Amino acid sequence: xxxxxxxxxxxxxxxxxxxxxxxxxxxxxxxxxxxxxxxxxxxxxxxxxxxxxxxxxxxxxxxxxxxxxxxxxxxxxxxxxxxxxxxxxxxxxxxxxxxxxxxxxxxxxxxxxxxxxxxxxxxxxxxxxxxxxxxxxxxxxxxxxxxxxxxxxxxxxxxxxxxxxxxxxxxxxxxxxxxxxxxxxxxxxxxxxxxxxxxxxxxxxxxxxxxxxxxxxxxxxxxxxxxxxxxxxxxxxxxxxxxxxxxxxxxxxxxxxxxxxxxxxxxxxxxxxxxxxxxxxxxxxxxxxxxxxxxxxxxxxxxxxxxxxxxxxxxxxxxxxxxxxxxxxxxxxxxxxxxxxxxxxxxxxxxxxxxxxxxxxxxxxxxxxxxxxxxxxxxxxxxxxxxxxxxxxxxxxxxxxxxxxxxxxxxxxxxxxxxxxxxxxxxxxxxxxxxxxxxxxxxxxxxxxxxxxxxxxxxxxxxxxxxxxxxxxxxxxxxxxxx
Amino acid sequence: xxxxxxxxxxxxxxxxxxxxxxxxxxxxxxxxxxxxxxxxxxxxxxxxxxxxxxxxxxxxxxxxxxxxxxxxxxxxxxxxxxxxxxxxxxxxxxxxx
Numbered sequence: 001x002x003x004x005x006x007x008x009x010x011x012x013x014x015x016x017x018x019x020x021x022x023x024x025x026x027x028x029x030x031x032x033x034x035x036x037x038x039x040x041x042x043x044x045x046x047x048x049x050x051x052x053x054x055x056x057x058x059x060x061x062x063x064x065x066x067x068x069x070x071x072x073x074x075x076x077x078x079x080x081x082x083x084x085x086x087x088x089x090x091x092x093x094x095x096x097x098x099x100x101x102x103x104x105x106x107x108x109x110x111x112x113x114x115x116x117x118x119x120x121x122x123x124x125x126x127x128x129x130x131x132x133x134x135x136x137x138x139x140x141x142x143x144x145x146x147x148x149x150x151x152x153x154x155x156x157x158x159x160x161x162x163x164x165x166x167x168x169x170x171x172x173x174x175x176x177x178x179x180x181x182x183x184x185x186x187x188x189x190x191x192x193x194x195x196x197x198x199x200x201x202x203x204x205x206x207x208x209x210x211x212x213x214x215x216x217x218x219x220x221x222x223x224x225x226x227x228x229x230x231x232x233x234x235x236x237x238x239x240x241x242x243x244x245x246x247x248x249x250x251x252x253x254x255x256x257x258x259x260x261x262x263x264x265x266x267x268x269x270x271x272x273x274x275x276x277x278x279x280x281x282x283x284x285x286x287x288x289x290x291x292x293x294x295x296x297x298x299x300x301x302x303x304x305x306x307x308x309x310x311x312x313x314x315x316x317x318x319x320x321x322x323x324x325x326x327x328x329x330x331x332x333x334x335x336x337x338x339x340x341x342x343x344x345x346x347x348x349x350x351x352x353x354x355x356x357x358x359x360x361x362x363x364x365x366x367x368x369x370x371x372x373x374x375x376x377x378x379x380x381x382x383x384x385x386x387x388x389x390x391x392x393x394x395x396x397x398x399x400x401x402x403x404x405x406x407x408x409x410x411x412x413x414x415x416x417x418x419x420x421x422x423x424x425x426x427x428x429x430x431x432x433x434x435x436x437x438x439x440x441x442x443x444x445x446x447x448x449x450x451x452x453x454x455x456x457x458x459x460x461x462x463x464x465x466x467x468x469x470x471x472x473x474x475x476x477x478x479x480x481x482x483x
Numbered sequence: 484x485x486x487x488x489x490x491x492x493x494x495x496x497x498x499x500x501x502x503x504x505x506x507x508x509x510x511x512x513x514x515x516x517x518x519x520x521x522x523x524x525x526x527x528x529x530x531x532x533x534x535x536x537x538x539x540x541x542x543x544x545x546x547x548x549x550x551x552x553x554x555x556x557x558x559x560x561x562x563x564x565x566x567x568x569x570x571x572x573x574x575x576x577x578x579x580x
Contacts, residue, residue: 098557191537205535234543235536303520314497321498323573325561335578341500353499354512357490360497361513371520376535377528383537416515432537457538 001026002161003480006218009164010066020060020069023164024053024113027071031115031162034483037143040157041116042076042134043084052113059111066221068111073163075154076117077124078104079198083114087200088132089122091347092326101198102230103167103209110225115163119153122349123317124169124202126150127177127418128411131351136408139182140481141447145405148178151212155182158212160483165222166212171202172305173400173425175210176437180400180450183439183479185467186212187219188425190457191432192237194223195230203312204235206305206429215477216438216468220244223460239458247465253287255466258393262298263424268402275441275449276399279470283397286469293393295385300378301427306419307362307375314359322347354415379430386431386456395466396454399424400437404447424452434460438467439476448476485514 001023004012012018028046035041049071056069074080077087079097081104086093100108107114121131129137129152137152139145140160147156151168155178158166168175170188179186187210194209201207211222227241259280264273284290322328322343329342348356362371389396401421411418428435433454440451451470455463471477485493490510494501501509555569565572 094563095561098553098561192540205537231545234545235538235540237538237540297526300523300526303522306516307520307523318498323562323564323571324558326563328563333574336574336576337498339574340498344498345500348499353494353501354509354516356497356499357493357509357513358516361485361493361517364493364496371523373533374523374526374528375520376533377531378523378526380531380534381526381528383534415512416519419516419519430537 002030004164005214006066006070006164006221007215009070013060013069014062020053020056020113021050023069024049024071024115027115027162034160035162037138037483038140038156038160039135039137040118040153040160040162041073042086042088042119042153043117045083045114045116048083049113049115056111056113065110065225067107067225069113070164071113071115072107073116073118073154073157073166074104074114075120075151075166075168077120077169077200078167080104080114080117083117085117087123088120088134089347089349089352090133090327091320091322091343093133094327095325099198102195102232103226104198106226118151118157118166121150121152122352123200124150124171124174125313125351125355127173127421129153130408130412131349133349138408139405140483141183142405142445144407145447146181146408148181148405150174152178154212155179155184155186158184158214159481161480165218167209168212169199169202170208170210170429171206172309172429173422175212176400176425176435176450176452177422179212179437181405181448183448184212184214185216185219185439185477186210186437187223188428188435189223189227189460190434192235193434193458193460194226195233195236197230197232201316203309204316205312206309216464216471217245217248219436220248220464242461244461244464247461248468249472250465250469251287252283252466252469255288256393257283257288257290257466258293258389258396259290260295260298260389260396260398261292262295263398268399269404271443272399272402272404272449275443276451279440279451280397282473283470286473291393293389293396295389295427297378297381297385298427301382301430302420302423304375304378304382304430305426306358307371308379310355310359311363311372312359314356314363317352317356320344320347351415382427382430386433390456394455395463398452398454400450400452404443404449428454433457434463436463436467438471440474441476485510485517
C-alpha cells in the first residue's frame with residue numbers, strides 16, 4: 001500500500017479498497033522500520049495521525065478533497081497547532097505553536113492526516129540538511145550521501161515511501177534540489193502563489209511553499225488545494241487557481257522549449273550532463289520545438305542571492321531572542337543585552353551565524369549601496385532576462401543541480417562551494433517564476449538526476465503539462481530505492 | 484578584507500557572541516563569501532531600478548477588521564520566562580554598568 005501514489009491512494013479510499021486508518025498505519029509502520037536509517041522525520045505524530053485517520057474515514061464523502069485521509073509529512077518550518085515546530089534550530093527546539101500556518105489550516109480542512117514533521121537545514125539555510133540541530137537526513141538511494149536541502153527530510157520521506165506527499169519551502173532551490181537528489185517530483189511555485197502565513201520566514205521576498213510528490217499528477221492535485229489568495233499574507237495576489245489536472249496528459253507538440261546556454265556550460269558533472277541530454281532528446285521526440293536561448297545575467301544570480309537573502313534573513317531572525325518564545329540561555333545572565341548575546345549564541349548554528357553576519361554587514365551604514373542596493377538592481381536584470389526569453393519560448397528546460405547527491409560531510413567546511421551548487425535553481429527564485437524538478441535518470445552509481453522545467457509567473461499549469469508529458473513517456477518516476 | 488575586529492563588531496551588532504577561535508574561522512568564511520559577491524561590481528546598473536517585490540504588488544491594503552487570532556494565555560504560554568500580570572518578566576534593561 002505504501003508504494004501507491006497520492007492519486008491512487010485517494011481513489012482506493014473512495015472505492016473502499018482500504019481505509020485511511022490502514023494507509024496511516026502502513027506509513028507509520030514503514031517509518032518505524034526505516035526512519036532510524038534515513039532520518040527524514042524529526043517528530044512522529046502517531047497518536048494524532050491515527051485519530052485524524054479515524055475521523056477522515058468517518059467523514060469521507062464523494063466530493064471530499066483528494067487529500068482527505070492521506071498521510072502527509074510537513075517540513076518542520078510550518079506552524080502546526082499543538083505539535084512542536086522547531087525549524088530544526090536549538091533556539092526554538094521546544095516551541096509548540098498556538099496556531100496553524102494558513103496552508104496547514106487548508107490541509108486540516110481537507111482532512112489532513114499528519115504523520116510527522118520532517119527534517120531540514122536550520123531555518124531552511126543549507127543545501128544538504130546537515131545544518132539541522134537533530135542531525136543529517138540520509139539519501140534513501142545511498143545512505144552515505146545527503147538528501148539535499150534545505151527540505152531534505154520532506155524529499156527523503158516521499159522517496160522512501162514514508163509519506164504519500166510532503167510540503168517544503170523553496171527560497172533558492174530548497175524544494176527542487178532535494179527532489180532532484182532523491183528522485184522525486186518537487187514543485188517551486190510562483191512567488192505568492194501559496195500563502196506563507198505561519199511559515200517561519202527565511203528571506204521574505206524569495207520564500208515559496210510547495211509539494212514533494214511521487215508523480216506530476218500528484219503535484220498538480222496538491223497545488224490546487226494549497227494555492228490562492230490569503231488575507232494573512234499580503235503578497236498572495238488575487239489570481240485564480242485553475243484546475244491544474246486539465247494540463248496533464250496534453251500533447252506538447254509544437255510547444256517551444258528553451259535551453260539556456262548558460263545552464264549547459266562548464267561545471268556540470270559529465271554523467272548528469274549525459275542524463276540531461278537524453279531527457280532533452282525525449283522532449284524533442286514528444287514534438288517539442290527545442291531551441292537554444294540565452295539568459296545573460298545568470299552568472300550573477302548566486303551573488304545577488306548571497307547578498308539579498310542574508311540581508312532579509314538577518315532581519316527576520318532578529319525576532320529570535322529567547323523571550324516571547326524559544327529557549328532562554330542556559331547560564332546566569334546579568335542584564336538584557338547579555339541575555340540576547342547568550343540566547344542567540346547558544347541557539348543558532350554556524351550556518352545561521354554566518355548568514356546573519358553577512359546580512360548585518362551588507363545592510364550596515366556605508367555598505368548598503370555597494371551590496372544590497374546593487375544586488376536588487378542586478379535582480380532586476382535577471383528578471384528582465386526571463387521576461388525576454390519567455391517572449392520566445394513557452395518554458396525552459398535545465399539541470400536542477402550540477403552534481404548528484406554528495407557524500408555527507410564532503411562540503412561541510414566550505415560554505416561557498418555549497419552555495420555554488422545552487423547555481424541552476426537560484427535564478428528562477430530571483431525572478432519569482434515557477435519551476436519543477438522531475439526524475440529523469442540516474443548516474444552510473446544509481447544516484448537520481450532531476451530535470452528542471454521553468455515557466456513564466458503563474459504558469460504552473462504549463463510546466464506541469466511539459467513535466468507530465470515527459471514523465472508519462474518515461475519510467476524513471478517508477479523506480480524506488482532499495483531499502 | 485574583514486579583520487577579526489570587524490567580524491567581532493558585526494557579531495556584536497547582530498547580538499551574537501563569538502569565541503576567539505570562532506572569530507577566526509568566520510573571518511575567513513565571510514571574506515570568501517564577500518569576495519565572491521564582488522562579482523556584482525562588474526555589472527553596469529546605471530539607471531536600473533531596484534526590485535524588492537517580484538510580482539508587482541504595491542501598497543496592498545484590506546479592511547481593518549478586528550479578529551480574534553490566538554488567546555492571550557496561549558501566546559504567553561510560549562515563553563520560558565516568568566509571566567506576571569500578563570507580562571513577561573525579563574532581566575533589567577538598564578543597569579549601572
